[in-house]
Amino acid sequence: MKPIHYFLLGLLLLAGCNGRQDTQRPESVALTFFDALYNQKDAQSAMALVNEPLRDVMSHYRIASQIQRNVLGLALDEAELSVGEVDIDFFRRNAQQVEVLIQLSGHNGHRRINDDRLVRLEKEGERWVITHLYSDPFQTNG
Numbered sequence: 001m002k003p004i005h006y007f008l009l010g011l012l013l014l015a016g017c018n019g020r021q022d023t024q025r026p027e028s029v030a031l032t033f034f035d036a037l038y039n040q041k042d043a044q045s046a047m048a049l050v051n052e053p054l055r056d057v058m059s060h061y062r063i064a065s066q067i068q069r070n071v072l073g074l075a076l077d078e079a080e081l082s083v084g085e086v087d088i089d090f091f092r093r094n095a096q097q098v099e100v101l102i103q104l105s106g107h108n109g110h111r112r113i114n115d116d117r118l119v120r121l122e123k124e125g126e127r128w129v130i131t132h133l134y135s136d137p138f139q140t141n142g
Contacts, residue, residue, distance in 0.1 A: 026121040026128040027083045030100040033130055034117070037064045037072070038079035038106065050130045051122070072133060074115055076106035084116055097122045 029049055036046040041064040047055045061067045069075045084101035098121050105114045120132040 024128055026098040027086050027100050029121060029128045030102050030119050030130065031081055031083065033119070034079065034081050034102050034104065037068055038076055038081070038104070041065070043067055051124070054130060054133070072117065073135065074104065074113070074117070076104065076108055076113060079104045079106035095123070098128070 033046050033049045036042045036049070043058065043062060043064045046064070046067070047058050050058065058067050058071060061070050065075065082103045084103040086101075087099040100119055100121060102117050102119065103114070104117060105112070107113065118134040119130050120134070121128045122131045123129075
């Protein structure tokens, strides 16, 4: 089992220990999104975690590898994921919008790539959804 799987399993177990039904944590939603695209190669699962405008863009590309390449601008064969930073304070229950930095490490062909991706999540009802994928400021087109 990979480290990300242990992390996600731990989050699920911690959520199950709580007596009442809490909303899912935004950082776990972000990790699940990137895990679906990079490790599970499941575009449908990733699209279930985003809002309608992002879902429309992602559905245009249909498959995980094309979403990686054209929406995120970072194609990897498989990725190790970790939470770099969460822009939220102790009073999480009052927050309606959060930015999460996800650190990715993987291979593209024979090259090792380490990269960070920032996503914004907003609370829709009782769940967190990704509403914005920030572009890589260093990405060039030529």
